Amino acid sequence: QQHTPEDSFNFAYIIYYTLGAGFLFPFNIFITAVDYFSYLYPEAAVDRVFSVVYLFSSLAALLLIIAFARKPDSFWRINVGYMMFVVSLLSVPLVDAFYIKGEVGLYGGYYVAVGACGLCGVATSLVQGSITGSAGELPKRYMQGLVAGTAASGVMVSALRILTKAVCSQDGGGLRLSAAIYFVVGIAFMLLNIVFYNLSRELAVVKYHQHLKAKDEEASSSLWEVVGSVKWYGLSIMIIYVVTYSIFPGSITEDVQSSSLKDWYPIILVTANNVFDLVGKSLTSIYIVEKPATAMVGAFARTLFLPAFYFCLNGPEVFRTEVPVTVLTCLLGLSNGYFSSVLLIKGPKSVGRKDAETVGFLLVLFLIFGLALGSVVSWVWLL
Numbered sequence: 001q002q003h004t005p006e007d008s009f010n011f012a013y014i015i016y017y018t019l020g021a022g023f024l025f026p027f028n029i030f031i032t033a034v035d036y037f038s039y040l041y042p043e044a045a046v047d048r049v050f051s052v053v054y055l056f057s058s059l060a061a062l063l064l065i066i067a068f069a070r071k072p073d074s075f076w077r078i079n080v081g082y083m084m085f086v087v088s089l090l091s092v093p094l095v096d097a098f099y100i101k102g103e104v105g106l107y108g109g110y111y112v113a114v115g116a117c118g119l120c121g122v123a124t125s126l127v128q129g130s131i132t133g134s135a136g137e138l139p140k141r142y143m144q145g146l147v148a149g150t151a152a153s154g155v156m157v158s159a160l161r162i163l164t165k166a167v168c169s170q171d172g173g174g175l176r177l178s179a180a181i182y183f184v185v186g187i188a189f190m191l192l193n194i195v196f197y198n199l200s201r202e203l204a205v206v207k208y209h210q211h212l213k214a215k216d217e218e219a220s221s222s223l224w225e226v227v228g229s230v231k232w233y234g235l236s237i238m239i240i241y242v243v244t245y246s247i248f249p250g251s252i253t254e255d256v257q258s259s260s261l262k263d264w265y266p267i268i269l270v271t272a273n274n275v276f277d278l279v280g281k282s283l284t285s286i287y288i289v290e291k292p293a294t295a296m297v298g299a300f301a302r303t304l305f306l307p308a309f310y311f312c313l314n315g316p317e318v319f320r321t322e323v324p325v326t327v328l329t330c331l332l333g334l335s336n337g338y339f340s341s342v343l344l345i346k347g348p349k350s351v352g353r354k355d356a357e358t359v360g361f362l363l364v365l366f367l368i369f370g371l372a373l374g375s376v377v378s379w380v381w382l383l
Contacts, residue, residue, distance in 0.1 A: 005204035012203045013145045015196045016135055020149020021156065022193035023127040026085045026120045027054055028157040029186040030113075033092075035165075035263075036179035039172060040100065041110045048378055050117045051245065055372040057121035062129055062365050066223075074130040075201070081126030082194045088116040088123065089186045092179070102172045125368070131197070133360035136348030138209050141285070143348065147341045148281040154274030160185060161267060170263075213353050220354040230359050233292065233347040234366035236299035237340055241367055243302045244336045245374025247309050248273055248329075258322055265322070272326060273333040280337020288342055292350070295342040302335055340367070 007013060030050050037046040065077070092113055096102070100109040135143045164178035200206055221229070248270075258265035289295055308328055312319050347363050348356040 005208050007205050012200070012205050013141060015200045015203070016131075016138075016142045017145040017149040017152065018196050019131050019193060019200070020146035021153040022149075022189060022196075023081075023124055023131065024150050024153040025157065025189055026089055026186055027117070027124065028153050029089065029182045030054070030117050030120065032157045032161045033179045033182050035170075036175040037110070037113065039175050040104055041107060042104070044107075044110060048375065049114060051375040051378070052372075053114050053118045054121040054124075055245075055368060055375050057118040058125045059121075059365075059368045059372050061122040061125035062361075062368055065125060065129055066361055066365060074134070077126045078130050078197055079194065081123040081130075082190055082197070084119055084123035084126070085190045086187055088120040089183050089190065091116045093183045096176060096179070102176050104172075125364075129361045129364045132344075132364050133357035134200075134206075136356040136360035137213055137353065138206065140345045140349060143345045144281075144284050144341065147344050148278065148285070151274065151278035151281045151337055155271075155278050157182070158267070158271040158274045162271065165264075165267065218352050218354060220358075221351070223358065226351060226355050226358050227362060229351050229355075230347050230362060232296055233343050233350070233359075234363055236296040237343050237363055238366040238370035238373070240299045240302060240336055240340050240343075241370030242374040242377065243305055244332060245371045246377035246380070247305065247332060247374075261322065269326065269329045273329050276330045276333030277337040280334045280339075281341040283338055284341040284345060288345065292343065292346045295339045295346075298335065298339045299343070302332075302339070305332055 027050075031047060034046055037044070095109050095112050100106050132143075132146065135146045160182060161178075164181055168174035168178045227234075261268060305328065309325075312325050312328060318324075344363055344367075348359045351359055
């Protein structure tokens with residue numbers, strides 16, 4: 001009898017953790033460089049435009065993949081996706097160096113940045129859907145690592161932003177330098193992810209579970225049967241991200257003020273959200289609720305964050321101070337991380353082995369649909 005191979009030195013876990021950080025890292029770079037883009041294009045609602053373009057391009061691409069792509073193509077989809085990440089990240093510093101050169105108001109560069117953000121969204125669908133589907137076929141610790149990695153991405157970029165803001169001047173030259181650092185680090189991280197992904201295909205633990213899937217005599221279900229099996233997982237994940245993205249990053253970065261913290265205030269809030277998102281996604285490695293229904297109830301209960309944040313932004317002065325907003329932001333990140341991690345881990349395990357990859361794709365589809373709806377709802381705060 002063949003035994004499950006050991007994950008020596010937790011190498012497979014580290015790879016999936018890094019891959020999880022990788023497919024969200026490029027978009028986090030675009031959002032984190034908001035100071036640079038806002039300086040160059042003062043008339044544009046940069047955060048909200050980037051979010052909408054990224055998420056709708058990602059959603060459209062994922063729908064096409066689910067409808068038309070063949071599963072054996074995942075190797076090429078992922079590698080092409082990573083190369084698209086590199087191109088999207090490379091375009092911004094190149095345009096800055098050869099066209100913008102630090103000049104404010106050259107909106108041709110803004111349209112290139114928006115297009116690069118859209119390309120980044122397509123790449124995310126190519127990479128995230130396939131890798132999440134792959135993790136769904138493995139033991140749950142690898143999905144937990146992948147999901148925790150997505151949160152680590154936000155923390156890494158937030159730390160990078162704090163470092164550059166502390167070291168670089170906040171004039172045009174300093175903002176250009178900060179942005180260049182972001183995008184160069186992003187490109188280097190994508191190259192590392194390309195190496196890690198191609199290494200992962202050769203890992204004994206991955207090959208073992210692919211072998212088990214090939215030996216499984218149970219027939220695969222139809223797409224609609226699988227959708228019916230996991231619809232409540234998907235809807236719960238969708239509502240989690242509708243709530244989160246209707247608030248973050250738009251309201252947190254653009255609609256709050258602090259006379260004492262000044263322009264550090266949104267950076268602190270974004271970092272707090274990202275750190276507590278990572279804490280929530282990491283908690284599932286210690287304790288995970290047994291009943292998925294508990295996480296589903298928690299997901300829908302998070303809609304209470306909407307009136308709570310509205311009250312903090314528009315209510316009495318005492319609720320618009322730093323402490324209530326920061327506490328709410330931390331709770332927003334913590335609940336987002338924990339409940340989404342539980343549902344993404346348990347969803348693929350609720351079906352047969354041969355349907356687990358399909359469930360991974362579907363849950364990513366619900367997730368991105370939730371992000372897209374949330375980014376649209378975020379514009380309501382401007383009314």
